[in-house]
Amino acid sequence: MPPRRIAVLADSDTRWKWGASVARQIAPEHALDAYFLRGRSTPTERQLAEIGIEPDTRRELPTAALVDDPELAEADIVVMAVSGGTVLALTHSLGLAWAGREHRPITVTGYVGVVYEKMIDGLLTRGGSDIVLANSAYDARRFGAAFASVGVDPESVVECALPFLGGEPYQPSTERPFTLTFAVQPSVPKSKQDRLRLLERAAAHARRHPDRQVLMKLRSLPGEHTTHVEADPYQLLIQNLAEPAPANLQLVYGNMGEVLDRTDLLVTVSSTAALESMQRGIPTAILTDFGVREAHGNHYFIHSGCLASWDELDAGxxxxxxxxxxxxxxxxxxxxxxxxxxxxxxxxxxxxLPTLRPYYTPQRAGIYLSGLLTRNGFDEKGRPLTDPLGAGDSGRMKKAVRRVARRGAKAVYRVGYQRVAPTLRKWGAV
Structure with missing residues (x-):
């Protein structure tokens, strides 16, 4: 008898890490099938290797092609590690495609990190999935109450935890320097000026503590994309420091768990790496230098007791x-x-199982649903669009816009290849 299979649908490296980790947690004996949705942030080979979860099968395809995939329909479980809008489009379209089948997969979805904004927006697009994972008791209470209020089965909410929390408990080491790791985020802080200020403060901390190792843990290499766009990478900004970077400041990349293995103090603005660090018992600081603000997501940690500034970190x-x-x-x-x-x-x-049916139906929110279906390449009946960009003059206009965008992308690539990559080779380390 062939092994049962669990499929993970993912559109970025971050979401693959979450989805594949969930799959290993809930069905470790199942074969793992990876479906990478084609788009801006489709993960690269290096990103997949860094995460370290190897699927049994893998393919890359447009989102709309999933409705005609016979192997996906035969899977035991499908983990939707994608944005809420894509979950909604897939729940609608796969629900129609799988209607009447004696067997259909159990669908699972959830959030890649902490939910600190747009909870209702994201939650109701996930309503209708068989299981909606809540990463904490706090989230489970909020999600269940919201679903009950709008007529979605609150039993579909299941409490768990972020699936990549783990690793060896922290033990201070006398065999290596005390290591402070800053977990970089692509868009927090967002402005070039603030990102340069952050790098300057990290460099200043390294100068004040020459006996410490200060690591800036990068998210991606030049030419790669992740869930959020990084406009001003630290690989370039390090060239703009007022003084040359001290020898004990290093830009690094690699598996987050392996970096935490050598970390004595994790610092971040609001990365979920903070939760990974806390799980291990590593001292963890949520940076306040840019304010405690909803826009930065660090307000989520306001009751944690871990808020700290660079001045406080400098003082120990x-x-x-x-x-x-x-x-x-x-x-x-x-x-x-x-x-x-x-x-x-x-x-x-x-x-x-009953037919999949999202909370947002054509009758309840036809305009909203139609827009998300079109964006993901489906018509209102859940079938792939023959011309997702439209037809006639509208289609030609959109194709022209796409050509201009490609030219801009090539220019960005040239900057990455000619400037960022050599700098990374100079400053970066595995």
Whole structure:
């Protein structure tokens, strides 16, 4: 008998990391099929190797091609590691494509990181999936209450934790220098000026503490994309420091878990790497130098006890999270995916699954749904569009815009190839 299969649909390296990790948690004995959705942030080979989860099969295809994929329809479980709008489009279109089948996959979705903004916006686009994962007890309560209020089954919300929380507990080492790691984010802070200021402060900390190693953990290499666009990479900004970078400041990339293995203090504005660090017991600082603001996402950590500035870090601060706050965020949970596995087993035992039906239907929100379907290459009946960009003059106009965009992309690539790549080779390290 062939092994049961779990499929992960992902459109970026970050979402593949989340989706593949979820798959390994809820169905470790299943074969793992990767479906990479073609787009701006489709992960590269290097990004996939950095994550370190090797699928049994993999393919890259447009989102709309999923409705005609016979192997996807035969999967036992499908993890939708994509944006909320794409989840909605797929729930609608796959629901129509799989209607009437004796077997259809159990669909699972959720959030790649902490939910600090647009909760209702993202949640209702995920409504209708068989399982909506909540990364903490706090999220599970919020999600369940929202679903119950609008008529979506609150039992579809299942509490778990971020699937990549793990690794060896932190133990200080006397065999290497004390290491401060700054977890970089592509768009936080956003402006070039603020990103340069952040780099200047990291360099200043390295100068004040020559016995420390200060690492800037990068997200991507030149020419690569991730979920968010990085307009001003630190590989270029390091050339603009007021003074040459000290020898103990280093730009690094690689698997986040491996970097944390040699970290004594994790610093970030709001990256989910903070939760990975807290899980291990590594002192973790949520940077306040740019303010504690919803726009930066660090307001999520306001009750953590880990807010700190560079001045405080210079003075020796090494924050640890409040235990009650950490517990509410799913940190330190034992087997956090037991409830998800139980939910999968219960759905299968109940017999044939009902037809997938998202919260947003043509009757309830036809204009909104239509726009998201078109954006993902579907018509209102869930079928792939023959000309996703449109027809006639409108189609020709959009193709012209796309040609201009390609020219701009080539210019950006030239900058990355000619300027960023050599700088990375100079400053970066694995």
């Amino acid at each position: 601060a090494q924050p640890l999270p409040d235990p009650a706050w950490a517990d509410a965020q799913g940190i330190g949970k034992s087997d956090p995916y037991a409830a998800t596995r139980a939910r999968v087993a219960a759905l299968r035992a109940a017999g044939p």
